[in-house]
Amino acid sequence: MRRVARGDQEAFLELYERYAARVHALTLRILGDSMLAEEATQDTFLKLWSRARQYVAARGSFLTWLLTIARHTALDRLRLEGRRPLLSCEDDPEETWNSLPDEQTASDEARWRSLYFAVRALPEEQRQVIELAYYGGLSQSQIAEVLGWPLGTVKTRLRAAMQTLRAQWLPQKDENPKGAL
Amino acid sequence: MSREECTPYRENLAAYALGALDMEDVQALETHLQRCAGCRAELADYRAIGEGLLAALPRRDPPAGLKRRLAARLRGSGARRSGFSMWWSRVVGRVAWGQVATAVAFVLLVAANLLSLVQMRELQHQQAVLVERVESEQVAIAMLAYPGIQSVPVRPDIEGVAGQMLVDPDGRIATLILWNMPRPRQGEVYQAWLIDEQGGRVSGGLFTPQEEGTFTVVVVAAPDPLEKFTGLGVTVEPQGGSPAPTGPRLLSVDF
Numbered sequence: 454m455r456r457v458a459r460g461d462q463e464a465f466l467e468l469y470e471r472y473a474a475r476v477h478a479l480t481l482r483i484l485g486d487s488m489l490a491e492e493a494t495q496d497t498f499l500k501l502w503s504r505a506r507q508y509v510a511a512r513g514s515f516l517t518w519l520l521t522i523a524r525h526t527a528l529d530r531l532r533l534e535g536r537r538p539l540l541s542c543e544d545d546p547e548e549t550w551n552s553l554p555d556e557q558t559a560s561d562e563a564r565w566r567s568l569y570f571a572v573r574a575l576p577e578e579q580r581q582v583i584e585l586a587y588y589g590g591l592s593q594s595q596i597a598e599v600l601g602w603p604l605g606t607v608k609t610r611l612r613a614a615m616q617t618l619r620a621q622w623l624p625q626k627d628e629n630p631k632g633a634l
Numbered sequence: 635m636s637r638e639e640c641t642p643y644r645e646n647l648a649a650y651a652l653g654a655l656d657m658e659d660v661q662a663l664e665t666h667l668q669r670c671a672g673c674r675a676e677l678a679d680y681r682a683i684g685e686g687l688l689a690a691l692p693r694r695d696p697p698a699g700l701k702r703r704l705a706a707r708l709r710g711s712g713a714r715r716s717g718f719s720m721w722w723s724r725v726v727g728r729v730a731w732g733q734v735a736t737a738v739a740f741v742l743l744v745a746a747n748l749l750s751l752v753q754m755r756e757l758q759h760q761q762a763v764l765v766e767r768v769e770s771e772q773v774a775i776a777m778l779a780y781p782g783i784q785s786v787p788v789r790p791d792i793e794g795v796a797g798q799m800l801v802d803p804d805g806r807i808a809t810l811i812l813w814n815m816p817r818p819r820q821g822e823v824y825q826a827w828l829i830d831e832q833g834g835r836v837s838g839g840l841f842t843p844q845e846e847g848t849f850t851v852v853v854v855a856a857p858d859p860l861e862k863f864t865g866l867g868v869t870v871e872p873q874g875g876s877p878a879p880t881g882p883r884l885l886s887v888d889f
């Protein structure tokens with residue numbers, strides 16, 4: 454990453470090699486169109502190239518940083534194109550969760566895979582809300598409009614979904630969770 | 635913080651972490667978060683899930699041609715990097731990376747990226763979308779959290795007014811945070827002017843403070859990167875604004 458910040462093109466292409474499929478998965482999920490997703494992926498990496506100095510390792514994972522760029526790039530594009538967010542995305546997870554280059558990556562991949570399946574295991578109406586919010590960039594009241602549900606229902610379902618994911622996916626902590634001081 | 639007091643905020647934490655909380659609830663929650671460690675801790679969990687969701691998708695390889703095109707673009711652009719790189723290295727050498735996602739979003743949205751594919755038209759469109767979508771308070775909060783943003787004092791021409799301007803020299807958007815701005819008279823509006831190196835004035839937008847005695851946040855959108863301008867002034871203008879300043883000046887800012 455430091456080499457990329459100094460303008461090392463080879464280092465940049467190595468990062469591309471390593472992360473392009475992650476970035477592309479996200480832009481494709483958000484945009485639902487392979488042409489637009491390809492452009493968003495390209496824009497993401499160009500931003501990485503020109504903005505590499507912004508990244509400071511101590512403050513978070515590089516991949517999260519890169520994917521945050523990708524998410525915003527794709528959501529901007531979605532709005533620019535005036536496209537409706539995808540309600541859901543059906544793909545076959547079995548063939549694509551594979552090829553794990555090293556152990557660290559393997560354990561990260563395992564965590565993401567488990568989150569992916571935790572999201573899929575949510576009740577349909579909860580999953581929709583999460584996906585429209587995060588991969589569709591919609592606010593709760595926009596989601597209520599798109600789905601034709603009362604706003605209160607959207608709020609309840611979003612919260613229930615996130616609480617389920619929190620309980621299932623995040624490591625359990627020792628302290629008393631529910632806000633007792 | 636008592637549990638009862640937290641209840642309405644707690645209900646909004648998950649939506650906030652996903653960026654789905656409606657604008658009208660954001661400010662109250664952010665104020666509460668500043669005071670409440672319990673809610674901050676719960677928010678951190680939801681944020682972690684949000685970060686996980688970025689990667690929790692099966693990998694999809696982009697078309698092979700993309701890497702070639704990227705490599706070709708970089709070769710064509712090598713020399714163009716150094717322009718603002720010194721500025722950035724100064725910034726990053728001094729300040730740690732702000733983790734606030736909105737700040738990242740903000741900067742990525744507005745930064746006039748030297749290498750970006752996005753053409754001028756698209757960029758202007760994006761700015762319009764941004765200004766429309768993000769309420770000015772949120773932009774200000776995002777800018778405050780973002781490292782390298784310069785805060786410049788406002789020099790008032792009328793008594794009682796104070797403020798700061800947050801400037802990302804590389805970007806095209808700045809926010810003006812003003813205290814105690816009087817409301818303009820009927821039929822009048824305030825207009826911000828960016829002053830370029832030749833002394834020309836370019837409109838940075840119109841605004842009307844909502845309530846006297848509180849703070850007003852104004853998003854100033856510049857046609858060029860802000861480093862091209864030397865300062866800003868605010869004047870009183872007739873409703874609808876003017877092509878060039880005509881009324882008395884209320885305040886100025888030297889970048």
Ligand SMILES: [Zn+2]
Nearest residue numbers: 635640670673
């Ligand atoms: Zn609280």
